Amino acid sequence: MAEANTDMEYYVSSTHGNAEGDGSRQRPWRGIARAQEAVRQARASGAAGTITVWIGEGRHMLDEPLVFDARDSGCGEEGRTVYRALPGTEPVLTGGCLLANWEPAGDGVYRCFVGWDALRDGGHTLFENGERAFEARSPKQGYHIVAGKRDGDGGRGFRFGRGDVPPIADAAAGGLKVFIWPGEGEWNWFSETKPVEEIDWEAGTIAFRDAAPWGIDKGSRYRLQGARELLTEPGEFCRDEREGYLYYMPRSLPIEGQEIVLPMMKRVIDIAGNGPVRHLELRGLTVEMSDTVPDYRMPVANREREEAREGLIRIENAERIAIADCVLRHAGMSGVVLNGRCREIELRNNVIEHLGYNGIYAIGLAPGEGDFGSAAESDVNNGHRIIGNTVRNGGELIGHGSGMQLYQSGGCVIADNVISGMPRYGISLKGQRFQAMEPSYYGTEVTWENHWDFLHARNNRIRRNDISDVMKDSQDGGMFEAWGAGLGNRIVGNRFHDSGIYFSVGYGIYLDDAADGFLVSRNVVHDLFGAGKGSLWFVIFAKGVGNVVENNLLFRNGAKAAIGTQEMAGEPNRDMTVLRNAVIDSGEQLYHFINWDDARLKEADGNLFFRSDGAAPTVTGFRGGDTYGKHPLPWAEWRAFLGGRFDARTVVAAQPLLDEIAPGQFRFRPDSPVWELGWQALEEGE
Known part of the structure; x- marks a missing residue:
């Protein structure tokens, strides 16, 4: 039986640890999982003091997410569970696998056998020497412009201009997708990535496998990506799920000398549980490289679809979690996602960069969502402190990516952050507008006088943030933006500049x-x-x-x-x-x-x-x-x-x-x- 109030320490090192270790500083374990097992055993035995897992220098290549649940919880502010970098070290948790055994495939392209099952389940983004590679695309920079509507459902495809679509032998089977901003050529609010069903070369039309929610017409911006015929420049890749190969044109040669990582999971750290996870801290760690959603679809009424609620760190059903002094980089989706039931999460002094989507994304419940007796009970995502973070270079895969977005999340302090390099907003608060609400929620009629009760993105304090170089690739937005948010938000003392x-x-x-x-x-x-x-x-x-x-x-x-x-x-x-x-x-x-x-x-x-x-x-x-x-x-x-x-x-x-x-x-x-x-x-x- 552990002594209730005694603080405890364990040590992990991917370079010096071994299976025969005992978790001491002199004989550390090699894997984090072994330390986690020891923490859980100690908590189950009654340990109530702070338990610290010191993680030393080295990289931990994970083949599945590192999951923390209620068994990993601390026992209060004086008895937290802490995973942190050993002073003077920079431990790295990587959510991918190193690719080797490359073979030439012609014209400067190499291929690596990954496996049919693996490519069916993941591997939709790639990194060479810590720099993102992109799916083979046309054009290489910027966009083609839609020539006009396709007959039939305006969201199912479009007409393309002569010469804009290069010859592609088997568009549907070859993985061709269209990255597009739907909206009749005028709206550039959300992007989608649409798998192609067919190309009619005689009619000059492209048809999608499933429809975009809005029509597409002359002026809509798009690019093609994913087909083998488009792979012509260094830093581009494509996948062949039929053969199980990944094709890549490296930026540097020889290819065997480059570190090429294929992420296979959409989250690297998953903090969630049937019972709330409480009083857990991650400090000083580098968390990197996660997979993306290959056929991303835009939110419905600002409510993000379930498959897109992914981040390097994803937190759900948790309270008083702290992520501090970490580097979160090279995300396929977002950096940190606070999904559903999350209260009083602290994100402090982190560097969050090179993101497929958003930097920090808090996603509360839509009006009427969940089995609650009242609007007040449905306010389950709140009280976060997001302070002193640097968030940069987002939206690398999803065109409306933002630095920080709070959907139906309130009572938060967002202060002293530096945000830059976003295709859409710096900071955004989202909810629902009155005219789009249902007649009633949770058995209560919605009226003008009470409709704010259902809007939980309220009483947020946005202060002393520095935001620059955003709105780079969208329109009808702002450096700070709010739509259908609740009452009592304060935007005070911020600097918005050079954008x-x-x-x-x-x-x-x-x-x-x-x-x-x-x-x-x-x-x-x-x-x-x-x-x-x-x-x-x-x-x-x-x-x-x-x-x-x-x-x-x-x-x-x-x-x-x-x-x-x-x-x-x-x-x-x-x-x-x-x-x-x-x-x-x-x-x-x-x-x-x-x-x-x-x-x-x-x-x-x-x-x-x-x-x-x-x-x-x-x-x-x-x-x-x-x-x-x-x-x-x-x-x-x-x-x-x-x-x-x-x-x-x-x-x-x-x-x-x-x-x-x-x-x-x-x-x-x-x-x-x-x-x-x-x-x-x-x-x-x-």
């Missing part, structure tokens, strides 16, 4: 449909731009009800207007407050109101608007039908509107006297006019 909109339209801070009750305060948004055919329409776009936009600095943004509003999809847009914002070289207009009504603004005053060219601000979108801002309303006319309700104290044309004391760090001089307007220093408050 572009490369086609269509996008925004800096985007409170999309039914994003209600947000506080957006003391944020710095600077150096955003539109490029190519893309337009940064508004720096801040706020739909929803009761949103407060106050004391933000918008500087050097190539936008049409600083602040935009719109009512759409039957969701109200009213009672917005706009106070003490400093808008400097960030749009021709201070406001662009689409479909204005007199309830749109609750209060607007004390702002500063300055353009270096000396132009006075205007207001657009105000007159009926002026959706695109072609009929500016002069500033004096705006100030006189509704008896002078708005912007009576707002200052225009005065020099703002703003200094950039370091790149991205700004300070108003003591004699700046903002102080008389009630400006609060950016570093104050949260």
Whole structure:
């Protein structure tokens, strides 16, 4: 029987451990599984102190996920179960197998026999020397453009342009897929990967094995991938499930001298159990290389499909788990997934990079999901602390990948993170909008007054994050975005900067449909731009009800207007407050109101608007039908509107006297006019 409150230690080393070890520092075990067995035995025997498994230098090649369940739980804050790197070491847990026994296959391509069963079950992504290889594709960069609709179901395929599809002998049997952004050529919100059923060369059409949820038409972007005929450049691979071979053109030769890893599992660490897993920590570990979903389908009403809820670390039915000081890299799907029942998970000071999909993805329950007696009981994913992480280079396989996304997850602190290199959002909060809700959930009728009770992405604190270089490959999104989230979210003290909109339209801070009750305060948004055919329409776009936009600095943004509003999809847009914002070289207009009504603004005053060219601000979108801002309303006319309700104290044309004391760090001089307007220093408050 273990002594209840005695702390215990075990040691593991993939380089110095052996089967005859006893788990001591002098005689460590080789495998983590042996240490896990000892931890479980100790807990079952009554050990209540902290148990630490020290993992030494070396790589652990896993052939199945490392699973932690309730037997691995600690016994409280003073008796946690901890798996951590031995000081001075960098242990690596790899979710794949090293490929060897390559043979030439012609034209610089090599092949390796993996096995029919193995390729049927996994192996959809590949890494050479720690760098992702990609399925053979056309084009190699960017996209082809759909030429038009295919006859019949608009989601089942499309017409392609002459010369866009190279000759492919057996498209259906040869593994050909189409990576595409469905949506009639205009929407680029979600990507899908569609297996090809057939190509009609005479008609110039491609048909999918199963339909996309939205139609596809002229202008939709796509690429072909996976067929042997497309394998023409180093760093590309394809699979032949019929023969059991993987084909690859290596970046470096000889191929035998390269470390080529084929991930065979979609999660490397799985923390879950029939009973909750509690008080477990992973610290200082490197977790790498997981498989992807080969035929990814977009979420339904923002609810991710079950097969896509995968990450290097996947947590479910767990409480008070900590992942800290780890490196999570080369994911086929997401970095960390907090799925379903998860409470008070701490993700701190991790580097999460090179991701097939999202960096961190918390997925709560959709309204009405689960057997609960009330909306309050269904709020099972909450209280997470996501602090000090670096998340970069996401969406490498799924085009709408984001740095962090919370779906129906609330009461979280997301602070001091650095996020960059995402094809869609930096941070996103998702739920459901009122008009799309069912008549009742959990036996309760849904009304306007109570519908927020079913929205659990609420009371989140998004503060002091640094977000740049996102919205790289999608449209109608923002660096921070919310859609159908709950009430009480606060976006305070963040820096959004150096990011572009490369086609269509996008925004800096985007409170999309039914994003209600947000506080957006003391944020710095600077150096955003539109490029190519893309337009940064508004720096801040706020739909929803009761949103407060106050004391933000918008500087050097190539936008049409600083602040935009719109009512759409039957969701109200009213009672917005706009106070003490400093808008400097960030749009021709201070406001662009689409479909204005007199309830749109609750209060607007004390702002500063300055353009270096000396132009006075205007207001657009105000007159009926002026959706695109072609009929500016002069500033004096705006100030006189509704008896002078708005912007009576707002200052225009005065020099703002703003200094950039370091790149991205700004300070108003003591004699700046903002102080008389009630400006609060950016570093104050949260």
